[in-house]
Amino acid sequence: MMNLTLFVSFFVLGVIGWVIYKIFIWPFYISPLRKIPGPPSENPITGNFKELTTEESGFSEPQHRWVKKYGNIVKYHGLFNEPTLYIADSKIIQGMTLSNTYNFVKPFNASALAIAGIGLFFAEGENHRRQRKMMNPAFTYSNVKEMAPAFVRITLILKGLIENEVKLGKSNINLSPYLSKTTLDMIGIVGFSYEFNSLTSSNELAAAYESVFNLPASNLRIAISLLANYVPLVRQIPVDINKKFKNACAIIERVSKKLTEEKYNEAKYGELKGKDLLSLLININKTLPDEEKINDTELKHQIMTFLIAGHETTNVTTCWALHLLAQHPHEQDLLREELVKAFPDKSNFNPTYDEINSLEYLNCVTKETLRLNPPLPTITRTNLKDENTPIFIGVSALHKSTEIWGPTADKYNPKRWLDPSSIKDVTNLNYMPFFNGARGCIGSKVALVEIKILLGMLIRNFVFQPIEGLHIRRKVFPTPKPEPYLGLAVSIVES
Numbered sequence: 001m002m003n004l005t006l007f008v009s010f011f012v013l014g015v016i017g018w019v020i021y022k023i024f025i026w027p028f029y030i031s032p033l034r035k036i037p038g039p040p041s042e043n044p045i046t047g048n049f050k051e052l053t054t055e056e057s058g059f060s061e062p063q064h065r066w067v068k069k070y071g072n073i074v075k076y077h078g079l080f081n082e083p084t085l086y087i088a089d090s091k092i093i094q095g096m097t098l099s100n101t102y103n104f105v106k107p108f109n110a111s112a113l114a115i116a117g118i119g120l121f122f123a124e125g126e127n128h129r130r131q132r133k134m135m136n137p138a139f140t141y142s143n144v145k146e147m148a149p150a151f152v153r154i155t156l157i158l159k160g161l162i163e164n165e166v167k168l169g170k171s172n173i174n175l176s177p178y179l180s181k182t183t184l185d186m187i188g189i190v191g192f193s194y195e196f197n198s199l200t201s202s203n204e205l206a207a208a209y210e211s212v213f214n215l216p217a218s219n220l221r222i223a224i225s226l227l228a229n230y231v232p233l234v235r236q237i238p239v240d241i242n243k244k245f246k247n248a249c250a251i252i253e254r255v256s257k258k259l260t261e262e263k264y265n266e267a268k269y270g271e272l273k274g275k276d277l278l279s280l281l282i283n284i285n286k287t288l289p290d291e292e293k294i295n296d297t298e299l300k301h302q303i304m305t306f307l308i309a310g311h312e313t314t315n316v317t318t319c320w321a322l323h324l325l326a327q328h329p330h331e332q333d334l335l336r337e338e339l340v341k342a343f344p345d346k347s348n349f350n351p352t353y354d355e356i357n358s359l360e361y362l363n364c365v366t367k368e369t370l371r372l373n374p375p376l377p378t379i380t381r382t383n384l385k386d387e388n389t390p391i392f393i394g395v396s397a398l399h400k401s402t403e404i405w406g407p408t409a410d411k412y413n414p415k416r417w418l419d420p421s422s423i424k425d426v427t428n429l430n431y432m433p434f435f436n437g438a439r440g441c442i443g444s445k446v447a448l449v450e451i452k453i454l455l456g457m458l459i460r461n462f463v464f465q466p467i468e469g470l471h472i473r474r475k476v477f478p479t480p481k482p483e484p485y486l487g488l489a490v491s492i493v494e495s
């Protein structure tokens with residue numbers, strides 16, 4: 001009995017000692033990061049998270065302030081005071097993206113993995129190199145240009161739905177669900193030749209994503225999501241948030257499995273003729289030696305990855321593009337002028353890949369939106385070679401740095417992209433909405449043509465204005481979309 005008491009006492013003392021060491025001693029007296037300047041920790045359990053998650057403009061604003069105050073390398077405190085680096089320094093980023101990519105791995109993120117699977121986005125090292133090499137050919141110019149007609153067709157459905165609302169006398173429209181369903185339907189077709197039809201019918205996959213991405217970012221949701229990385233059992237607590245999350249993950253996985261099986265069945269009868277990404281991947285896979293092939297589970301995970309990476313990002317970007325254009329009517333008019341010139345008959349908006357990419361001002365508007373509101377404002381990594389230090393690459397801080405963009409860095413000005421002197425300091429290491437290097441976005445060409453077709457047709461057909469009294473913020477979690485929703489006053493362009 002005595003021995004047991006002694007053992008328990010030592011155990012409890014050990015745990016208390018370890019907690020004190022991790023939270024109070026390591027971060028401030030031993031960690032190699034302790035001397036790097038940065039904001040003081042606000043709380044031993046939540047570090048600086050409160051400031052990061054409560055500010056109305058979202059996760060990246062406090063970090064911008066810190067960069068201004070402490071410089072391009074800032075140390076702040078994560079959960080349990082964990083020292084975390086925030087980096088807005090192009091030279092360091094160059095080392096991380098171009099030379100030592102595989103020394104910087106993505107930190108474990110239980111919730112994101114459950115939604116996106118361990119596809120290309122979360123694969124690491126040799127596994128990533130093999131998958132990327134095999135997938136690159138599916139994203140070449142000749143394949144992506146074939147996708148334009150599908151983007152036009154789905155945008156036409158969206159246009160019809162908005163037109164109906166306006167004709168029924170409703171001018172203030174919540175565009176968030178429309179745009180989210182539009183981009184889901186688009187990735188369904190170009191990704192898998194699959195008609196989700198979520199714009200025109202109820203769809204369980206759209207509802208699943210809605211339940212994960214469109215609920216308010218309550219403290220409990222954020223806490224569960226963060227704690228699940230340390231204690232996976234947190235997801236088993238029977239609260240509504242967990243039930244909805246697990247239900248959504250089950251649907252996403254089931255649909256992805258079904259899509260893989262259907263394509264495999266089709267592939268039994270020879271080479272797949274579809275130009276969708278999944279058909280291209282299955283065809284490429286067949287030609288590879290066994291050791292380079294991706295297996296069935298990996299393929300299912302690629303589908304989960306494409307579904308989320310290819311749908312939420314383009315949705316967020318299009319939402320902010322419309323919001324910014326509504327707030328800047330002059331820029332909206334300039335864009336419309338360009339579109340009217342290129343498509344004098346608005347009922348005949350049917351651009352090819354090259355035609356939409358040749359529109360100069362549309363290109364500027366897209367770039368400027370991705371500069372001010374990148375869907376991934378920070379890129380997270382862990383340095384394997386250095387105490388597993390968590391690192392946040394400050395994409396949005398670089399995008400708003402006055403050293404790079406001049407005194408108007410935080411102003412919306414699509415025209416800056418036409419003035420060589422305004423962008424003379426811009427490189428792919430300080431403007432990187434798609435990141436770069438071996439882990440840069442594989443779908444950037446797909447995304448750009450999709451967003452431009454969507455914006456092009458919408459601005460050619462409608463005028464968007466802010467709704468008086470509706471205050472739109474940037475959501476903090478899980479993705480930086482407009483909150484409470486993208487509501488705009490919409491009217492029809494007559495000719």
Ligand code: HEM
Pocket residue numbers: 106120121122132305306309310311313314317374375376379380432433434435438439440441442443444446447
């Ligand atoms: C505006 C739209 C988009 C933006 C801003 C964007 C941005 C990014 C960024 C920043 C990364 C790197 C993330 C990291 O390494 O932590 C990434 C990776 C990735 N994106 Fe995109 N993306 C967009 C659209 C798409 C689309 C349409 C697809 C698919 C069709 C896609 C598929 C992927 C995949 C598979 C990866 C992982 C690449 C790898 O690690 O090799 N993305 N994206």
